[in-house]
Amino acid sequence: MEEAVADCVGVLGAVTDRDWAGVRAGRLEWSCRETALHIAEALIGYAGQLAGREADGYAPFEIALEEGTDNAGALRVIGTTAALLAAAVRTTPRAVRAFHPYPFRHANREGFAAMGVAEVLLHTHDIAEGLGIPHEPPAELCSFVLTRIFPHVRPGPSPWRTLLWATGRGDLPDREPVTAWRWSNNPVLRSERLSLEGVTPAVAADLSLGGGGGFEWVGGEPAEGTREGAGIMHKQYEEGAFQPEWTMYVLVRDEDDRAVGAMGFHGAPDADGRVEIGYDLVEGARGLGYATEALRTLSAWALARDGVKTVAAVVARENTPSQRVVTRAGFTRIPWDGDEFAYELRG
Template sequence: MSQSAEAGPPRSPVTADDLDQAVQLAIGILREAPSQAWDGKAGSLEWDCWETVEHLSDDLFSYAAQLGPRTPPLDGVVPFAWASRRPGGPPNAIHADRTVGPAGLLQVLEASGALLVAMVRTTPSQVRAHHVFGASDPEGFAAMGIVETLVHTHDLAEGLGLAWTPPTDLCSRVLARLFSNTPEGTDPWLTLLWATGRAELPGHPRLTTWRWYGAPRS
């Protein structure tokens, strides 16, 4: 997918409150899942629903960790030991105790999200930290965390048989922050799913490769 990170029209910033809203909305819908459904596949992913929540928790935790050091790394990730619990499973530093059940799993998700919310709120805006798609600022990490939360909750909702449509304004803000050259005049949620390779968009084929642009915006 070829997109540029050029500045577009004025946009509303992505905030820690936006991230907190995304995580709380995700947890609210996931609490509705039947307990026996967590071993099923999460949408088009190769992971089961339990593993997908662990992966999402790990994303949020790792983004918080990148912002954590007094001088955040610009050349790589903070070196936690990531490992899969089965061949083909997500390589995480964060794993939930399966004996506690889905309520404990969602508590792990909520705690991981809270760590990133706190780091975004307290880290000065001029700080930069490494991401594989380029160094980013606290706002960028908030937007990345929201995208991870929204689209993986979509995957989970498909696997768990739940209905999931996040707020339009939230989708619009993260699209403007991370995917500035997406088509205009389209539904923001469908566009975000298209931009992350999860849906077709009228007039635009489904993407087989994609990325976001987390570089700080002026």
């Protein structure tokens, strides 16, 4: 957040003597002055959501600049509200989620950080474009935003150009112009003892490269199958096939916020309404019913989606514990020509 604001102030601080109120901000309907105030409003709003643990709507407040505040003062307010959001992000526990409408009505601290950085980068661009000055923020900041709240956007020739295209502010070769857009925070499903947290491309990349994905794992690290699945998810992102809901979910134990395994879909449902699911647990969390509980939750969620008729699972013949898991979750074994056992749960 601090780096994004430093970029904003570095670009716009040199032109505070210009008429911001009388100039339209790029493609927006707002003036440059109104856009600067909007940045501050967004940042303090996100900080309020996290700090207040708002669950069902926006905290009912707004801010205004004092009469007579010049453009340099407006930049100071942006810096102050960004500092408040950064503090809220740092002090909010990892598992906390607060209200935001897009698309699942909640976001975690990393989601709010990414939304705050996006507000600063994009609207600094709008103001700079309106004032006719160049602006290109650090690529790492753009990647931070893209891999957390634009998981459905295939990477382009550069992170900044991709972010501009994804928000209707630029063009990319061989891609249609974007005329309507929304970012996407990751989904979370709840079961009796677990939170099933959908992975972002950033989490998938970290897990696939040997990291913990931001989670504390029972036993110290995820199972190998989780790392392999995360690698598949990240490859889908790079190919533009990543869909936030039909991804891997990390299974987090509510009692201590520790991850016990992962479960997810091999892809979106096919034309017949069939979707395949896979999972694994770390060794120290097996035999406690977590896999069955999560499988029931994720399967029920999938079958409630429009067009989904069947959830399928394929289990190795020698993997008796997993066969018991799918059976307890309500799956039925079906005829299968392969070397494994196939199971289905129909809606």
